[in-house]
Amino acid sequence: MNLVTDPNAHIQTVKRTTPQYIKSDSLKSSSATNEYFSDYASEVASQKSDASKASYETPPSRISTPLIQHNPIDSEMTLPSRPGAIQPAPLNIRHNQNIGAQTTVRMLSSFDEMSPPTPGVDDTPYIRFAIEQLTRDEDVIGRGRDSTFPAPNAPLPAPLPPMEPGFDESPRARTPSPPPPPPPPQPASPRPPSRVPSNIGPQEVMIPVDLSKDLRMRLGYVPLPLRLPILGLYFFLCLLMIAALIFSLVFAGTNHALFDYDGNTTPRYFVFQYLPQLVGILLILWLFVIEAAVYRSLPYYCMGPGRRNRWALQNMRVLPANYLLPDFTFFRNSEPVLGMTFLIFWMTSFTVPLLACVFQTQWITDDGPARFRWTTVRGVGWTLLALYILLGLGLLYCAFRFRRRNSNLLWDPCSLADLICLFQRSNVGSDFEQSEISPQPNGQIPPRNLRLGFFTTSERPEVFHGVGEEYAPVKRLSFPPEKPKAIHPSNELGDVEAQRHSYGSAFSRNIHSPFVRYRWTPWFLRDSFVLAWIVAAVLLVIAFLVVSFVNKAVQDGFRPLLPSLTDSSGFSPANFLYSFLPAFLGMVLFLTWQPIDMYYRAVQPFRNLSQPTGATAGSSLLLSYPAYGHVRVIIRALINRDYKVAYVTFIALLSLSIPVLAGGVFTAVFFSSDNQVRIVASMPGYIALCVLVTIYAFSYLFIWPTRKRYLPHNIDTLAALLSWLYASPLLGDVALQNIGTKVELVERLTGSPAIPTSLTGDAEVDEKSNRPRRAVRRLAQDTGMRYAFGIFVGRDGKEHLGIDRLQRPGSREMLVVPTSQ
CATH class of the missing domain: 1.20.120 (Four Helix Bundle (Hemerythrin (Met), subunit A))
Known part of the structure; x- marks a missing residue:
């Protein structure tokens, strides 16, 4: 089929120059949003011929249902409908050079048959559509190309006058036909801008397991500094200090002081001037260890039996902070008694300067010859007595608050590896989406009524120990939901794919940013x-x-x-x-x-x-x-x-x-x-x-x-630490599953082979129970397994910033930014 350009016919011609496609974000696309052409062009196959012939392929678009148009003249920018054309044939566009240095474009006019054009069928709309798509590259790669909806304010291209559906014998004979009426405007689709899965089945949820005697015996671990014998020993030392103070106060008041002063370089001077505050500060060092155990254990105790705290991950510190200034966060976390206890612990720091001045010299004249004697300062002594009594009461409350029956721990969670074991099967991982780059990740995580203990799921009968929300779905990693915006027509018809692409691009830039x-x-x-x-x-x-x-x-x-x-x-x-x-x-x-x-x-x-x-x-x-x-x-x-x-x-x-x-x-x-x-x-x-x-x-x-x-951000809460672990493939490592003790965890990570214990107590060993053994053997073969903090490909297939193995088999090495400082 040859076309001869007539001055009265408004047919655009294609130059000899090869078209180039440049990807850019355009907001002017309207013709490329036609879903029919998108389906048609998505299956285009480009084939190369000789050097004088070049073929092109329109960029693939999303597959959708072809539109069926009953009137071939409804729209000039829409291809005429073909009965029975369920899956369009490939579209081949070829450019042939003629004497006039112009290009004649030929397009197959039938979807079902590759038959030559007939005089009764007008292929001009096809030609115009192909030319329009080849010459308007900004429309092909524009905003509406990947959109589910047409662009709200995009101007429509001016329609070209259609050609007469017949052909004359003479190549110069061609008369224009009147333009058809414009296509009716298509109403905006009421669909929400989020993708809805086509097949919605029953969701997998986490189900708490009723504790049998065997399972209950595994739980109830209390960190060593908080165990009753250790706290009892510390309490006994406090009683000794109280007894010593009472003795010195009573004896000094009834026996004209304690001992004679014999100089400032003698052993007696050391006993009265250095030893009291030395004992006091050693008790404070021990108290720091107890406080550290309380800090790291309290979030998990708030997930155990009894009372729950919905902000345990976000607001409860895991690093001690009760040093120079008192820590009042316990009052904000609905722990007033524990807050008072830590206020007493902080006040214990004043015992050291008070102990430094509890013994002073006094000039005694009514007990033999006048001389200086060591005596006890009554006001300072009774103040110290009150402080140590309060300290003892605080210890008793810690022993009561952190007793065994309130704990669902298997061991003391004090390292990153412990977090991996506790949260590897949790259903709150999606809450941490892109929180690794947030300056305040605690404010990004929603409150959850979390439970620490044994779980199973509605789809898998395996019993495991971890942290999760009861009867909540096991969520998969995905883009976070869009925040609600003000009602506006342009927002309702916004390009969801472009927004998601922009959102993901910003995240990708941030994880690569040295500033972040x-x-x-x-x-x-x-x-x-x-x-x-x-x-x-x-x-x-x-x-x-x-x-x-x-x-x-x-x-x-x-x-x-x-x-x-x-x-x-x-x-x-x-x-x-x-x-x-x-x-x-x-x-x-x-x-x-x-x-x-x-x-x-x-x-x-x-x-x-x-x-x-x-x-x-x-x-x-x-x-x-x-x-x-x-x-x-x-x-x-x-x-x-x-x-x-x-x-x-x-x-x-x-x-x-x-x-x-x-x-x-x-x-x-x-x-x-x-x-x-x-x-x-x-x-x-x-x-x-x-x-x-x-x-x-x-x-x-x-x-x-x-x-x-x-x-990138602080590390004083569980949420802050989990922001670098939620997408890590370490959470899916088979070698780190079904771990019963801390010793076994160390053996797994250091490559020493160990037989994993079954949390359910079943004696039968199946294929799933053998997988951890094989994984541990692989770790044993590679004792040099190394881990890094950097950019890795997460479980969702996207790049994340966090902790993972430096390199996994079949994948590229993590991007760890080296520092020269």
């Missing part, structure tokens, strides 16, 4: 604050040393500027001030360092995972530094070669000696030579204090976290 990846660190470790700490610490320690040793001011003594006379109750204003105030300042230094130490402990697994070569499970997933005491952290960090953590924790432990020494180094001494009282320092203790303060001050030079320890 290295965004968060605690406020007190940001560059400006660290610089301020360094300057302040260095200047203060220099001033301290200058004032101490210039003109021998401390060694020869200085006037107290306060009354030094001790009254009948043993209280001396000068002795109290120069004992309580130095110890209090030293306690502030000690408590100030503890959040720094806790940050380095908590972030060390992520720092190891952020190395370009990754890290082993022992130095990353299984690390649990926040759960250990100071001495154990130092030892484990040295073994794992985490030297910075070991040093920071060592300074945290070393700094406890600052309030101990500062509280007992000064005492008031009467000099008979000049008949005056001066405050004199015990030089051995004072020299040691100067050395420790200097080390402490210059240690601020080493707390700069650098980018190696920066994270």
Whole structure:
């Protein structure tokens, strides 16, 4: 079929130049939204011929049901309907060169048969439609191409006058025909902008399992610091302190003080001036371990039997924060009694400066020769007695609150590997969609009435232990639902695919952004604050040393500027001030360092995972530094070669000696030579204090976290940690399923073969129970399995930022951003 262009006929011609398709986001597409042509063009097959012939293929579109038009002249931009054309034939467009350097376009005019054109059938609409699609590349790749609806405000292209359906014998004979009426406007589809699955079957839900005797015996684990014997031992030590205080108060009041004063460098001086606050601060170190156990266990206890908290994942901290300032988050989390308990724990820090001044010297004249004797300050002693009684009551409540019957734990959840085991089959994973890049992931997660225990599902009879919402569907990872917007016609007819593409593209850009990846660190470790700490610490320690040793001011003594006379109750204003105030300042230094130490402990697994070569499970997933005491952290960090953590924790432990020494180094001494009282320092203790303060001050030079320890957001809640695990393929690893003990978990991750225990107690071993064994054997063969924190392909097939194996068989290696700092 040859076409001759007539001046009166408005037929567009195609130049010799090869059309190029450039993908761009256009909002002007209207012709490309025709679903009939989309179906027709989706099956186009492009074939190459010789060098002078080029064939093209229109971009594939979504498959949908072809539109059936009963009137061939309803629309010029719509192909005439063909009876029986259920699946259109391929569309072949060929360009042939003629003498006039123009291109004659030929298109097959039949869908069912590849027959030549006949004079009775007008193929002009097909030709025009093909030319229009080839020349209007912006329409093909525009907004309406992938849309389910037509663009709301897109201008329609001007219709071309149709050609006469007949052909003349002469190539010059062609008369235009009157244009047909425009097609009627199609009403907007009332469908919502979200995809609705065609086949909706019964949803799989999580069903709690009634605990049999065997299953119940597995539950009820209580972390070691919260067990009744350990808390009982601590309570017994508190009783000893109470008994010692009562004895000293009673004995000093009835026997003219306690012992004679024999100088400031004797063992007796150490007993009265250093030993009380040393014992007190060791009890505080133990109390820190108890507090850490409460922090990490409370969210799971709020998912156990009894009362539930719908905000356990989002609002309950898992890292201790009751140091320099009290932590009032327990009151916000509907735990008022526990909040009062932690307020008492915080007030226990005042026992150290009070113990530093509980024993003072008193001039005794009515019991033999006049002399100085050690006595007990009555007001300070009774205050300490009240604080230790309150501490004992707080311990009793912890023993009651965290008893075995309230626990559904199998072991102490204190590492990332424990989170993987508890949430690998949870039905709340979809709530964390794209939360790994959120600066505040806690506010993104909706409240859930979660339960910790044994579950099964409506589709699978297997029993497993974990966290989930009862009788809630097992949700799969997908795009989060669109937020409701204001009612507007353009929003109702918006392009859903374009919005989703834009949403996903923004997420993809953010997970690759260094700004998002290295965004968060605690406020007190940001560059400006660290610089301020360094300057302040260095200047203060220099001033301290200058004032101490210039003109021998401390060694020869200085006037107290306060009354030094001790009254009948043993209280001396000068002795109290120069004992309580130095110890209090030293306690502030000690408590100030503890959040720094806790940050380095908590972030060390992520720092190891952020190395370009990754890290082993022992130095990353299984690390649990926040759960250990100071001495154990130092030892484990040295073994794992985490030297910075070991040093920071060592300074945290070393700094406890600052309030101990500062509280007992000064005492008031009467000099008979000049008949005056001066405050004199015990030089051995004072020299040691100067050395420790200097080390402490210059240690601020080493707390700069650098980018190696920066994270996208905080890590103080379970929701924040799960944001980097919810899409990880680690949650689907067969080797990490059906784990009964912490020892078995360590064996699985470190590659040591172990026989998995069946949580149901069945003796029959089937194919499913053999899969963990095979997976463990594969891990045993590859003892160098490494894990990383970076960009990986998640279980939903999309890129995510989080934790996974550095490389999996058959997949590319994780993208771990290296840092040079």
